[in-house]
Amino acid sequence: MNFTYDDTQHAIRDLARRVFTEHERHKELEAAAQTFDDELWSALGSTGLLEVDGFLDQCIVLIEQGRTVAPVALWTRYATRRDATLAVDGVAADDRAPEIVFVRDGAVFVAPTSVLEARRTTAGAEYVVDVSGGTKIAMDPSDLLDRAVVLRCALGVGIAERALEITAAYVGERKQFERPLGSFQAVQQRAANAYIDVEAMRLTMFQAAWRIDQALDARREVSIAQFWASEAGQRIVGTAQHLHGGMGSDIDYPLHRYTVAMKEIELAFGGSTQTLARMGALL
C-alpha cells in the first residue's frame, strides 16, 4: 500500500482544509461558552463533507479537522455511519445528533439521545450517558469500535502534525543568545524526533484504515495505531509545548488546545497501558 493521496483524495483534503481553516474561531466560541461549532457543522453539511463515505477518505478529512482542533464530533458520525453520536465507556463527545450509539454486552444499541441522561462534565464537551436502554441494531461491535479508534487516530495525526508545524515556525523565529532557538542542536533533535513520531502515527493509522477499508482483519493494526497515537501523540505535544518555553503554558496562545485534545485521544480508549495490554492479548 502506498499511502500517498490520489487526485480525488487531494481534492477532499483541499476542501476539508479550506472549510476547517475558514472556521477556525476558538476564542469566539470559548467566549460564548460554545463547545460545538454549529456554523462549521452546517458548512461540513453544505460542502458534502458530512457524507464522505470511503473510510480512507474519512480519515483524510479527520486529519484536517485535527489540524485546527475544530470542536465538532465528526468522527462519531463517521464511525456510526448514521446521524448519531457514539458513547464509549459511557462517555460521549456531544449530544447533538438525534441518536446515540453504544456497545453493550457484545452488541450495538441505539437510542434517541433525548431519553438518555446526558450530563455535561466540567471538562468541556464530554457527556456522561446512561447506556442501559436502547434498541439492538445489526452492526458488528468490533467493526464499530475499530473504526472509532482509527478515526480518532486520524484526528491525532492532524493535531500532531499541526502542533509540530507551529513549533518549528516558533523556534525558527524566536531568538535567545543572539540566535534562533531552532539553531540549537538540542532543539533540532527533539523536533526531528517529533517528526519521526508524527510519520509513524500517520503510517500506522493508514495501515489500519486501509485494512478496514478492504474489509480485512484489522485488529492488530488498529491496536498498533492506537498505541502510537497514545504514546507518540503525547511525546509530540509535549515537545511542542516544551520548545515554546513559558509561551506553552499561556492559554492566550493556541498550543494548549492541541495538548488537551491529544490527551483526550489517548484517554478515550483507556490510555496507552490499557492499549498495550490489549495488544499483548492479540499477539
Place this chain on the structure above:
Amino acid sequence: MSLDEVRDEARAFLSDHFPKWRKENNARGDLDFEQQRSWQRYLYEHGWGVPTWPIAYGGRGLGMLESMVWNAEKVSAGAHTFFNLVGLGLAGPTIIARGSDDQKARYLPALARGDEVWCQLFSEPSAGSDLGNITTRAERIDGGWVVNGQKVWSSGAAESDRGMLVARYDTSLPKQQGLVYLLADMHAPGVDVRPLRQIDGGAHFSEVFFTDVQIADDDLVGGPGDGWSVAMTTLTNERMSLGGGFGTFAMSFDEVVDIARRTGRIDRYGLVDIYARRTILDVLNNRVQSKLFAGQIPEAEGSVIKLLMAELGTLTADVAIDALGAGGMLAAEAPSAQQRFLGSHAMHIGGGTDEIQRNAIAERVLGLPREPRPDKEVPFKDQLRS
C-alpha cells in the same frame, strides 16, 4: 537535631496545633489565600514559619533533609500550602545571603510572618533562557533609580507586595555585567500588573509593566554590576526549592497507588518507576545536604535534582491519568491528576528549562567546552544594533 527528632516534633506540633488553628479560624476544606497567610503567621509565631532560615532571622536553621521531613509531615497533616513560595524560598534566602543589614531588618520579618508576598521579576519577552538579555532599564537618578520596561511570566505578581527585579543600568557593558538587582515595591506608582491565564486553568502568572518607577538606593542589593551574580543566588535557591520540594510538588506515591487500586488499572511498571525515582531523589537530596554541611555550594546537584523532579512530576501525572482511563478527562472526577498533568510541562520550563540545566551539567560537571558565545563580551548596545 536528628531526622527522627524533627519528625516527632513536627508531628506533635501539627497534630496539636493545626486542628486547633482550623477551628479557631473556621477554616474548612482547602485554605484560601488569606487563610494560608494566617496559617503562615501562626506557624511563624510558633517557631515553624521559616524553618530553613538561620535562627537569627526567626528560623531554625534546618537542613534540606530536615526541611523535607517537615514538609512531608505538613503534607500528611493536610497543613501544607504553597503560600509565598517565591518570597520564602527565593527572596528571603537571597536577602539573607546578599542583602545589607538594613534590608534584612526591613524585609525578613514581614516575609517570615506572611505580611508581605514577593514575586520574581526576571523573565522578559526577549529574556527567558537568555536571562542576560534583559532590556528593562534602570536609570541612575540622585539617590536611586528610575525603572522602565516589561517583565513576563511573573508567578504570583498579582498578589505580591514586592518583587526581585533585575534591570539594565549600563548598556556599554557586556550583557551580564550591566545589570542591577533591585527590591521593587509592587504598589508603587507606575507598576502595572496584567494577569495571564495558564493552561491548568489558573491565573498564576502575569505580565508586569514598569513606567518611570522610582526605587531608592536602599533597595539595591549588592552594588551596580552585581545584578547577575545576585540573580544567580536567587536561581540556585529556586532550583533547590523546586527540586527539594518534590515531596510536595508531584502527586504523592500513595495518591497514585490509591487511584490505581480504585480503578483496577494497575501499571506495575509505572508505579515501580515512580517509587525508584523517588528513592533516588531522596538519596540525592541527602548528598546535597552533606555538601551543605561541609560548606560547599551544591550547584550541579541542584540541576540534577530539578531535572529528575520535573521528570517525576510528568511520570506521576501520566501514570495517575492513565489509571483513571476515560474518566481521566472528566475534571470533576480527577481534579488533582488532571491539573497536575496540565501543569507538569511547566516544571520543565520554570526556574531554567531542562536544556539549560543539562547545559550546566555538561559544562560545570563534565567540563565539556562551552558553546561559543560571541555575545558575552560585547557591549550590550552593540549587540542590540547587530
